[in-house]
Amino acid sequence: MTMATESVGAGAARRASRERLARYLARRFGQAAITLIAIVILNFVILHLAPGDAIDVLAGESGGAGPEYLAQMRKSYGLDQPIYVQMVQYLWNVAQLNFGFSFRNNVSVLELIMSRLPATLLLMIASILLSFTAGVLLGVFAARRVNTFADNAVSVLALLCYATPLFWFGLMAIVLFTVKLGWLPGNGMYTIAANFNWFEATIDVLRHLALPALSLALFHMAVYTRLMRASMLEIYGLDYIRTARAKGLSQRRIAFRHVLPNAILPMVTMLGLQVGALLGGAVLVETVFGWPGLGRLAFDAILQRDHNLLIGILLFSSALVIVANLITDLVYAMLDPRIEVA
Amino acid sequence: MAPILEVRNLRTQFSGPNGYVTVVDGVSLTLAQGETLAIVGESGSGKSVTAMSILRVLPEPPARIAGGEVLLEGRDLLKLDEEAMRAVRGHQISMIFQEPMTSLNPVMTIGDQIVEALCEHRDISQDDAFAEAVALLERVRIPDAKRRVLEYPHRLSGGMRQRVMIAMALACRPQILIADEPTTALDVTVQAQILTLLAKLQSEFGMGILLITHNLGVVARVAQRVMVMYAGRVVEEAPVGPLFKHPLHPYTEGLLGATPRMHSDAEEGARQRLVDIPGTVPLPDKLPPGCAFAPRCPKVFDRCLKERPELVTNRDGRKTACFLTQERTA
Ligand SMILES: Nc1ncnc2c1ncn2[C@@H]1O[C@H](COP(=O)(O)OP(=O)(O)O)[C@@H](O)[C@H]1O
Ligand SMILES: [Mg+2]
Numbered sequence: 001m002t003m004a005t006e007s008v009g010a011g012a013a014r015r016a017s018r019e020r021l022a023r024y025l026a027r028r029f030g031q032a033a034i035t036l037i038a039i040v041i042l043n044f045v046i047l048h049l050a051p052g053d054a055i056d057v058l059a060g061e062s063g064g065a066g067p068e069y070l071a072q073m074r075k076s077y078g079l080d081q082p083i084y085v086q087m088v089q090y091l092w093n094v095a096q097l098n099f100g101f102s103f104r105n106n107v108s109v110l111e112l113i114m115s116r117l118p119a120t121l122l123l124m125i126a127s128i129l130l131s132f133t134a135g136v137l138l139g140v141f142a143a144r145r146v147n148t149f150a151d152n153a154v155s156v157l158a159l160l161c162y163a164t165p166l167f168w169f170g171l172m173a174i175v176l177f178t179v180k181l182g183w184l185p186g187n188g189m190y191t192i193a194a195n196f197n198w199f200e201a202t203i204d205v206l207r208h209l210a211l212p213a214l215s216l217a218l219f220h221m222a223v224y225t226r227l228m229r230a231s232m233l234e235i236y237g238l239d240y241i242r243t244a245r246a247k248g249l250s251q252r253r254i255a256f257r258h259v260l261p262n263a264i265l266p267m268v269t270m271l272g273l274q275v276g277a278l279l280g281g282a283v284l285v286e287t288v289f290g291w292p293g294l295g296r297l298a299f300d301a302i303l304q305r306d307h308n309l310l311i312g313i314l315l316f317s318s319a320l321v322i323v324a325n326l327i328t329d330l331v332y333a334m335l336d337p338r339i340e341v342a
Numbered sequence: 343m344a345p346i347l348e349v350r351n352l353r354t355q356f357s358g359p360n361g362y363v364t365v366v367d368g369v370s371l372t373l374a375q376g377e378t379l380a381i382v383g384e385s386g387s388g389k390s391v392t393a394m395s396i397l398r399v400l401p402e403p404p405a406r407i408a409g410g411e412v413l414l415e416g417r418d419l420l421k422l423d424e425e426a427m428r429a430v431r432g433h434q435i436s437m438i439f440q441e442p443m444t445s446l447n448p449v450m451t452i453g454d455q456i457v458e459a460l461c462e463h464r465d466i467s468q469d470d471a472f473a474e475a476v477a478l479l480e481r482v483r484i485p486d487a488k489r490r491v492l493e494y495p496h497r498l499s500g501g502m503r504q505r506v507m508i509a510m511a512l513a514c515r516p517q518i519l520i521a522d523e524p525t526t527a528l529d530v531t532v533q534a535q536i537l538t539l540l541a542k543l544q545s546e547f548g549m550g551i552l553l554i555t556h557n558l559g560v561v562a563r564v565a566q567r568v569m570v571m572y573a574g575r576v577v578e579e580a581p582v583g584p585l586f587k588h589p590l591h592p593y594t595e596g597l598l599g600a601t602p603r604m605h606s607d608a609e610e611g612a613r614q615r616l617v618d619i620p621g622t623v624p625l626p627d628k629l630p631p632g633c634a635f636a637p638r639c640p641k642v643f644d645r646c647l648k649e650r651p652e653l654v655t656n657r658d659g660r661k662t663a664c665f666l667t668q669e670r671t672a
Contacts, residue, residue, distance in 0.1 A: 239439060239441050239444040240444060240445055240446055240448070242399055242439070242445075243446065243507070243510075245431070246397060246399050246431055246432060246436065246437040247432035247458065247462060247510070248428045248429065248430070248431035248432035248459075248462050248463060249428070249458065249462055251424075257450075257458070258447055258450075261449050261450075262449055335449070336448075336449060337448070337449060337496070338448055338449075338494070338496045
């Protein structure tokens with residue numbers, strides 16, 4: 001509808017704003033890159049604060065080795081070099097996605113992480129979608145019926161979800177839906193040794209996904225519900241909502257066209273924060289549900305003192321959080337025209 | 343001429359910690375087509391609540407319209423259900439507000455906000471509504487309307503936003519425009535432009551305007567009749583000329599006292615004027631038993647402290663709520 005009457009002037013304005021967006025993107029990517037490098041250096045420092053090095057660990061594990069052999073090993077791994085040379089080497093390795101070797105699992109760290117990443121991404125995206133959608137819907141529902149029984153019921157529900165420990169809910173869900181009712185699987189990501197076509201396989205994964213995703217989503221669903229309700233109520237009190245009412249719009253249109261698009265902005269900010277917290281939760285959920293993801297891998301790496309692997313996972317997780325925040329900022333800039341991306 | 347809008351005995355209350363407090367108490371007014379009625383009074387005297395009660399856009403609760411009638415061409419708006427009332431808002435009666443900076447939705451283009459008003463009340467296609475929105479923006483003298491229509495409110499100045507509000511309010515050719523301090527938040531030159539625009543649009547569209555202001559300079563320029571409100575009640579009502587020449591109520595006198603000194607900055611003048619009447623408007627839940635203005639009135643006598651004067655029409659057809667003038671002119 002706007003195209004038909006769009007003037008040349010508007011085209012120029014659009015072009016200018018696209019250029020601004022490109023500059024904004026470049027700057028945000030630059031910031032993200034700097035953050036990542038800082039994290040890598042921090043990792044390196046922490047690694048070197050710990051007493052001993054990889055060779056000590058290896059030697060300790062293989063039991064007895066002569067000091068000459070150890071020195072030779074250090075030389076071959078470059079560990080006899082000055083610390084700044086090692087750091088540059090380390091940065092260079094990371095830049096090439098070389099996170100070293102997991103001696104425990106006998107494969108490269110990158111390979112190991114890549115094999116587990118899809119499962120974790122699936123779990124995280126599912127819980128984000130679930131918690132965000134449910135939070136928005138419940139928040140809007142409650143705000144439109146503020147101080148009624150329905151509103152109070154939503155508040156109580158949110159409080160319960162907020163206060164329930166994740167692992168406990170996970171275990172109870174397994175007890176109820178898997179053990180008692182037998183509706184949903186409570187362990188793993190897919191049925192082993194089943195001969196499924198792609199459709200059945202998808203359904204199978206979704207069924208496995210249901211309980212862990214719900215467990216992981218619960219806490220943030222509560223956070224989003226409360227935030228959305230409060231945000232909606234705040235917007236309802238603003239001048240431009242009075243304007244909308246004075247125009248004769250229906251309650252429904254006011255809620256969905258005027259209040260919601262403004263109320264959802266703080267929720268988007270929250271999304272970026274959620275990703276970091278989700279990774280922590282993923283360790284628990286993946287352990288409880290035997291979900292073959294990064295969280296589970298990190299847990300095992302700690303138990304097995306697999307330092308290379310642990311550092312690799314930490315780096316990867318940090319990158320994930322940074323990328324998620326970058327996406328969140330972009331979404332926010334798209335939703336809020338007041339963010340002049342200059 | 344028969345009035346299109348007639349308000350009778352409007353009473354609006356807000357629920358407070360100690361029950362309902364009456365904020366607008368027995369206000370009556372009439373407005374004819376093409377006429378401008380000004381409502382003046384200090385801040386807190388119930389002007390906005392009166393206006394919003396007419397359009398029924400007060401949040402209920404805490405507000406409640408406890409009595410009276412709002413007759414639009416003889417039909418009582420207070421008896422309409424929400425659906426019927428929606429058909430009146432923005433269609434037969436429109437309203438613009440004091441704060442143009444916050445009265446537009448920040449995440450919707452101004453074009454979409456005007457289109458929305460058009461589509462709500464008229465059977466019109468999106469494309470036609472959009473073309474009409476551009477035409478409306480041109481009518482309120484927004485330069486480069488074709489480009490502006492695609493912009494978001496934050497790119498516009500306060501004066502431009504108020505023009506957008508006016509365009510939106512007039513989109514469906516309402517019979518009545520309620521303008522609640524439309525220029526108070528703007529600087530002086532822009533104020534004058536907006537007032538000129540309103541007057542011009544009134545002569546084109548022929549709507550009646552209910553103009554709320556506490557700036558008497560504005561009243562003298564554009565209104566035909568004035569209603570003076572104090573503490574939720576009408577204390578005087580008169581045509582502009584006689585009121586300025588010979589105010590009857592001591593409160594009106596007080597308001598007028600400072601106007602001649604109003605020079606460059608009208609906002610400054612308005613603030614100045616409040617100082618000229620010592621004291622402040624009493625809160626609605628702390629009204630004195632007699633005349634609400636008595637504690638500040640230079641001509642107060644004992645009857646004023648005990649009894650509340652009603653709004654009475656005198657021999658010249660002028661209305662006041664003051665024992666002094668009633669006795670003098672009776
Ligand atoms: N939402 C509200 N809740 C309680 N009291 C209100 C509310 N809005 C206005 N009032 C009261 O109503 C009175 C009149 O306010 P208003 O009509 O805004 O005055 P004005 O003449 O300045 O427009 C004031 O005393 C104010 O305290
Ligand atoms: Mg007001």
